[in-house]
Amino acid sequence: MMYSIIKNEWLQYSRDKRIVWLIAFLLLISAFALWHQLDFQNQLNSTRMKAQQDSRREWLSQELKHPHIAAHFGNYAYKKPALLHCFDPGLSIYTGTSVYMEPHRQNDFLFSKGQESDTGIRFGWLSPALICQLLLPLLIIVLSFNSINGEVEKGTMSLLLSQGISFRQLLFAKTLAVFLVFEIFVTAYLLATAIAAGLLLKAAVDPAGIFYLWLVYSCYCIIWSLSGVYISSRIKNAGGAIAVLLLCWMFTNILLPRISANIAENVYPVATNYQFRKKISEAIEKGLDGHDAQGERAKRIEQELLAKYKVDSVEQLPFNFEGYIMQQGEEYSSKVYDNYFGEIFNSLKKQKTLQSWLGLGSPFVALRNISMAASNASLESEIDFQQQAEHYRRSFVQNLNNDMRDNSAYGSFNTYKVSKDTYGSISDVEIKNHPLAWSFPHIIPDNIGLLCWLLVLIILMYNRSNITGYH
Amino acid sequence: MKLQNRHKGIAFNMHYWFLKKQRVNILLFTVFMLTGLYGLYQGFAFKQKQIRTIDAFRSEKLKALNELKSGFAMDTTKPEGKAAYAKATGIISSNWNIVLPAGKMPSGAAVFNIGQADIFPYYYTIKNESFFMQLFKQGEIANPLRSLAGHFDISFWIVYLLPLLVVILCFNTLSAQYDNSNWKLIGSQGISARQWVLSKCLLVGLLVCAMVTVIFIIGLALNYRAFKQAPVAGDFLFLLITVVYLAFWLAVVYAINAYTKNTSSAALAGGIAWIAFCFIIPTLVTSIAEKTIPVDNTLVSRMSRRPQGSKFDDTTFAKQTITQLGILRPQYKQTTLRPQSPAFVFATYMSYHELMDDTNRIAVNDYFNRIEQRQQVTNTTTLINPAAGIDGIFAHLAANDAQANHDFIWQAKALHQGLHDAYFPPLFFEKRLAENDYERFPLFSYKPATISANSILTCMELLLSTAFIFLISNRRLKKKW
Numbered sequence: 001m002m003y004s005i006i007k008n009e010w011l012q013y014s015r016d017k018r019i020v021w022l023i024a025f026l027l028l029i030s031a032f033a034l035w036h037q038l039d040f041q042n043q044l045n046s047t048r049m050k051a052q053q054d055s056r057r058e059w060l061s062q063e064l065k066h067p068h069i070a071a072h073f074g075n076y077a078y079k080k081p082a083l084l085h086c087f088d089p090g091l092s093i094y095t096g097t098s099v100y101m102e103p104h105r106q107n108d109f110l111f112s113k114g115q116e117s118d119t120g121i122r123f124g125w126l127s128p129a130l131i132c133q134l135l136l137p138l139l140i141i142v143l144s145f146n147s148i149n150g151e152v153e154k155g156t157m158s159l160l161l162s163q164g165i166s167f168r169q170l171l172f173a174k175t176l177a178v179f180l181v182f183e184i185f186v187t188a189y190l191l192a193t194a195i196a197a198g199l200l201l202k203a204a205v206d207p208a209g210i211f212y213l214w215l216v217y218s219c220y221c222i223i224w225s226l227s228g229v230y231i232s233s234r235i236k237n238a239g240g241a242i243a244v245l246l247l248c249w250m251f252t253n254i255l256l257p258r259i260s261a262n263i264a265e266n267v268y269p270v271a272t273n274y275q276f277r278k279k280i281s282e283a284i285e286k287g288l289d290g291h292d293a294q295g296e297r298a299k300r301i302e303q304e305l306l307a308k309y310k311v312d313s314v315e316q317l318p319f320n321f322e323g324y325i326m327q328q329g330e331e332y333s334s335k336v337y338d339n340y341f342g343e344i345f346n347s348l349k350k351q352k353t354l355q356s357w358l359g360l361g362s363p364f365v366a367l368r369n370i371s372m373a374a375s376n377a378s379l380e381s382e383i384d385f386q387q388q389a390e391h392y393r394r395s396f397v398q399n400l401n402n403d404m405r406d407n408s409a410y411g412s413f414n415t416y417k418v419s420k421d422t423y424g425s426i427s428d429v430e431i432k433n434h435p436l437a438w439s440f441p442h443i444i445p446d447n448i449g450l451l452c453w454l455l456v457l458i459i460l461m462y463n464r465s466n467i468t469g470y471h
Numbered sequence: 472m473k474l475q476n477r478h479k480g481i482a483f484n485m486h487y488w489f490l491k492k493q494r495v496n497i498l499l500f501t502v503f504m505l506t507g508l509y510g511l512y513q514g515f516a517f518k519q520k521q522i523r524t525i526d527a528f529r530s531e532k533l534k535a536l537n538e539l540k541s542g543f544a545m546d547t548t549k550p551e552g553k554a555a556y557a558k559a560t561g562i563i564s565s566n567w568n569i570v571l572p573a574g575k576m577p578s579g580a581a582v583f584n585i586g587q588a589d590i591f592p593y594y595y596t597i598k599n600e601s602f603f604m605q606l607f608k609q610g611e612i613a614n615p616l617r618s619l620a621g622h623f624d625i626s627f628w629i630v631y632l633l634p635l636l637v638v639i640l641c642f643n644t645l646s647a648q649y650d651n652s653n654w655k656l657i658g659s660q661g662i663s664a665r666q667w668v669l670s671k672c673l674l675v676g677l678l679v680c681a682m683v684t685v686i687f688i689i690g691l692a693l694n695y696r697a698f699k700q701a702p703v704a705g706d707f708l709f710l711l712i713t714v715v716y717l718a719f720w721l722a723v724v725y726a727i728n729a730y731t732k733n734t735s736s737a738a739l740a741g742g743i744a745w746i747a748f749c750f751i752i753p754t755l756v757t758s759i760a761e762k763t764i765p766v767d768n769t770l771v772s773r774m775s776r777r778p779q780g781s782k783f784d785d786t787t788f789a790k791q792t793i794t795q796l797g798i799l800r801p802q803y804k805q806t807t808l809r810p811q812s813p814a815f816v817f818a819t820y821m822s823y824h825e826l827m828d829d830t831n832r833i834a835v836n837d838y839f840n841r842i843e844q845r846q847q848v849t850n851t852t853t854l855i856n857p858a859a860g861i862d863g864i865f866a867h868l869a870a871n872d873a874q875a876n877h878d879f880i881w882q883a884k885a886l887h888q889g890l891h892d893a894y895f896p897p898l899f900f901e902k903r904l905a906e907n908d909y910e911r912f913p914l915f916s917y918k919p920a921t922i923s924a925n926s927i928l929t930c931m932e933l934l935l936s937t938a939f940i941f942l943i944s945n946r947r948l949k950k951k952w
Binding site: 018029032033036039040043047048050051054055058062063064065069072073074076078090091093094095096097098100102107108109110111112114115116117118119120121122123124125126130134135138142145146237238239240241242243246247250254257258259260261262264265266270271272273274275276278344348351352355379382417 | 513516520524527528531586587590591592594607608609610611612613614615616617618619620621622623627631635639642643646647650733734735737738739741742745746749750751753754755756757758760761762765766767768769771772773775776777778779780781782842845846848849850856858859862863866872873
């Protein structure tokens with residue numbers, strides 16, 4: 001019987017011109033979004049790979065110079081798009097895309113996509129994920145808002161119930177009918193994105209990531225299908241039902257995410273770059289605890305070395321003291337950077353947690369976080385990228401400081417030059433994208449939130465055993 | 472005519488009575504007013520944060536410069552006085568210490584629109600070295616979570632939320648009466664469908680405009696009280712464009728009433744119109760602008776590399792570089808700098824940076840132009856893309872769009888040039904820095920760009936489409952009802 005109802009629903013959808021046009025529009029805009037995103041990521045991939053190679057070539061072809069001056073020539077790290085960015089670019093659109101790495105200073109990630117776009121980007125970035133997160137619920141609403149009250153209005157409800165099906169079964173059958181339409185779409189869309197992205201970016205597809213995305217997007221479709229049919233069973237008037245559903249969509253998908261992000265920023269503000277840099281320079285100068293001045297630190301290290309090697313002056317040390325102290329300075333500044341960058345990352349993580357809590361009222365917020373994490377475009381992935389780049393910066397600066405320490409004489413800053421193979425011995429930066437298992441612990445609360453939504457709606461639907469209680 | 476006006480008056484009064492009678496409407500207006508105030512608070516807090524940061528930044532940098540300058544007055548017979556004097560007058564040592572601040576003070580309308588101000592740096596430190604080398608290392612800590620979600624400022628309230636209020640209040644003005652079988656009763660009063668819908672649109676329009684005006688006045692008062700900023704023409708243009716934008720949405724709901732028969736179709740049409748104008752069309756136009764105007768940052772991103780090395784010690788290379796600078800800046804053609812002078816290598820280094828900036832300027836200009844062209848696409852497609860077009864104009868009026876930020880960068884570049892004009896003569900003519908050289912260091916004062924004629928054009932475009940929608944809907948209403 002349920003199968004017959006589903007079949008009948010689909011027949012009615014195919015007869016309704018409005019629905020046919022809307023589905024055609026969905027297919028068209030989805031295809032456009034996929035093409036746009038594939039083209040965009042492919043272009044990013046090729047330009048950034050070329051930029052990384054050019055940067056490397058410049059590094060290798062620089063003239064022979066003092067290692068510290070060579071370090072100041074610096075290196076660049078360009079963010080390479082992950083395969084699933086073709087589905088959900090997430091935060092990668094709003095964060096910096098490259099960083100200049102040099103001694104003494106952990107630079108900012110600059111050139112975010114947001115800086116290069118028009119103000120229209122504030123309305124959203126067209127991608128397959130955006131289609132699935134924002135448009136699909138709308139179409140689910142269109143297909144479901146009159147699924148129950150429409151039968152009552154037409155007078156066909158009694159006819160349906162007289163076929164021996166319970167009201168509860170009818171509700172679930174109607175939900176299934178709507179859900180299956182979009183489930184077919186989500187499955188095909190995700191597969192098409194994964195295959196096309198794999199072919200285009202020549203990268204291996206992570207089946208676990210795709211499967212997980214399919215699972216959560218399916219869950220999201222069920223949530224909206226259940227909501228649509230449930231509201232239709234509660235509100236007698238089809239006009240009222242669609243108005244309520246549209247308002248729910250606007251609140252959960254547009255207003256709540258924005259309100260929660262703004263509140264989270266008010267509660268856990270992020271320092272301005274000026275405040276941040278000021279704190280860092282003060283901490284380097286006066287010490288992290290304010291009682292370990294830079295000059296005193298250097299003096300202490302000098303005294304320790306002189307005592308350890310039992311010599312009277314730094315010139316007598318078996319290595320170049322300048323290189324040694326340079327590295328010590330780097331290590332101290334790294335500690336300071338870790339401390340203050342840690343504060344910023346913590347503020348952002350707290351903001352995200354608060355947003356997730358406030359977003360419990362919206363399955364969209366939970367889904368968005370999960371989707372970004374599975375696509376390597378979450379806050380944690382972005383922080384990880386910065387940390388990997390910073391790790392590289394420290395290692396290449398250390399290599400050059402060690403070269404200075406071990407191979408040059410004290411006071412030879414203007415005369416000593418690195419050997420020919422030094423530049424090549426420093427490997428190029430390689431940023432790794434992580435698999436799903438790495439991201440998963442960060443999105444457990446969002447998974448729970450989504451499951452709660454699903455369970456609550458199933459329970460509500462299950463408790464609707466008859467048509468009474470219409471508003 | 473008199474009778475028609477009387478009927479309109481009756482319809483207007485009836486709508487007012489209906490609106491007042493339903494408590495949900497009072498609640499709706501209160502909620503929207505509160506969200507407006509919240510939006511204003513967000514804009515105000517952001518602007519205040521920017522102004523405080525710029526003030527602290529500027530005073531810190533100027534204090535440091537004054538401390539450096541105080542070296543001239545020090546007693547050079549004492550070691551610390553001698554060191555301070557050398558620090559201030561030494562042509563090479565002073566270079567590292569001369570840092571000029573440049574800050575982009577938010578405009579009056581910035582309290583209504585945050586725009587792209589959160590992702591662009593709004594203060595720079597300017598030193599003697601290559602401008603672009605310094606520029607592309609300085610960023611602001613942008614909050615990606617907020618960028619993803621978007622701001623909750625007055626622009627958002629106007630562009631997204633007020634149309635929603637208009638749609639909610641007006642979408643079923645006619646169909647509800649038809650569904651409830653009340654239409655015959657209303658019609659018996661001599662009120663036509665056109666008069667009925669028009670009077671509802673007028674009432675809602677007036678109420679919404681009153682809300683906007685209240686928020687606007689509070690915003691201007693806050694600007695004056697907290698930031699000592701008096702209203703300017705751009706602020707009033709902001710209000711005028713808001714009214715035009717609301718008129719557009721009233722025309723849309725007028726059309727919905729004319730073209731739909733029942734409440735469910737009207738709700739569907741209202742929802743689709745809102746989603747299409749506030750979400751689908753803007754994202755489509757942005758993606759088309761992205762595709763048609765490609766922007767590649769990889770060239771400009773590599774301008775941060777510091778060109779240092781032994782080539783600057785090579786006298787032939789040095790002479791060539793200084794000669795090239797003489798071609799670019801003839802005032803330094805007759806340089807008296809000798810190769811054995813301690814400043815010679817440094818002057819070569821600075822010449823190289825100046826020449827590098829001159830070359831890089833073209834690439835940076837092209838990079839900025841392309842971004843601005845993308846904004847132009849959004850702003851000039853207001854006819855089909857009203858929400859994003861108006862949002863773009865708001866950002867322009869608030870000087871918080873990419874163009875304003877690029878303009879700020881070019882003003883900072885002029886400051887850098889001014890610094891060179893004061894610093895280069897002593898460098899290239901082998902002198903120590905004198906106290907009056909410090910007086911010649913320029914001070915930065917941000918000048919907002921003039922309001923683009925495009926804003927007016929956009930307003931006209933929107934008025935045209937509003938009139939068009941009203942006219943065709945009017946015809947339909949006359950025919951159908």
